[in-house]
Amino acid sequence: MTDSFEARLQRALDRAARQLEVPPAPWPGPTARRRRGRHVERLGVVAGVAVAAIVAALAVSLIGHRHGASMQASGSQSLPLPPAAAFEPNLPAGDLKLILNAWKKTARNDPPCRGDQGPRFTDGSPSRGLRARFAILRQPPNAPPSVQRLLEGPLWSAGAQLYVNQAHVVRTQLGARLYILPAGNVSGQEGVPKRCGPEQVRALSRQVTKLPEAKQAGALAAQSKYLAYLRYAALHPEGICAGWAPSGTSSLAAGDTFGCATTAELDRWGILADASGRLGGTPVFWTVVPDAVAAVTLHFAGRGTPLKHPVTVTVRPLDNVVLAPVPHGKFGARGAWADSFPSRIVLRNHDAKVVRNYAVTPSMTTLCDDC
């Protein structure tokens, strides 16, 4: 069993790695960063600031009138803070292992307790609540029928229950199209019968009888948090998925440019988490925001890049989408040194009141894994 499993593991990794087409990337030579003189760096700073200013001005002037119209139609002006149970708890690995074992045993004895993922795609309609939060979803869907084929690859394990007939193409830029889809079940959790919780607790209690009392208590407390999260996820599974696909192709191209978030996550951060990446070689910050967000201010620290000074960009959403080229991203060789994620994000509502203001830190893994 062991040998065959390890061989299977090896074959799967081999096949996957072999299939990856690595674009050729000749060594660019000693980096421009190392050779660039101080005056060139200063020039870079000025250019970065100028680019940021142009981007912000263009965004405001081009989309202002459309934005105003769509926002007036929206009913949601607040950004409530979701409860702690809305987010997967960060549990010690040992406890998580015990909890998952208990879940498996319970599911084996009582299959309805499995809480499996729902179907990946559906032709149904998103709830009124989801449509109320995003103006784009109140517009008629306009994506071609082939969108399902586009999404099959990237969502190979998401189980997001996407409403494929409600897909919107919201932007075509830098050779790619941005799709937004309402998702019936981002977390992949489904409701289970009420008996399942106590059954899981009993299963875990049986597992931990030989552990010291403190560890038993710790594992059971961790399970309680985990079950609370699963219950919340099953009750509030909806969210948004969004991603870029190269125009005119039949597959989505970049892993960094597709993401999903539950409405709770969107409320917590005010933006679709971890949604920056490169489009056509250009580092961009893009995200999806609910109607309540009227302006997004991004502070780029410029740490570790040729840009020594911070740059601030303010962008207004268009059709619930915020898109801004990363000001100094262009200085990095092939984006290698670009800080594509802002160090601080400030969100304002339609009264220009700050509704979220937070520094992005490495611990915010549910917001951005690259920060």
Added chain:
Amino acid sequence: VKSAQLPNPREVGSKAFARFYEREYDRAVRLAWLLTGSLAAAEDVVQDAMTGVYRAFDRIESPQAYLHRAVVNRARSRRRDERRQRARAAMAEGPVRLDPADADLLALIARLPYRQRVVIVTRYWGGWSEKEIARALGCRPGTVKSLASRALDRLRQEVEP
């Protein structure tokens, strides 16, 4: 012999590095891709790692080991939230069309804690020895053994509940 005809040591170093880069780039990107699940992230990780190798090229004994460690460390900084990992394009990106069984297995690997993932990928794809993995992770070979054992246990439990 005129001094102008002598090769410039810096140029010699650059050429040697260029050869090293040509030889190692492709495999390093594949490694980083298996660790991060994203081609764009993998390319960035390797470019950063290669820059580090370039800077230290003249003084390091084993550029390959240095590169391995740099790739593993930099890929780590691109931590993936486990649930997000399932909801993103991950390894299905671009031209890669995985067999569903492989895709499921790779999804499970992607959900492993980072050090366990490194051990699985480098051991079963990279063919690295325990010593090499330990050097890349900055831990003892014994730790690699236990990480491998825990990772395999976890994967088996998921695949064969």
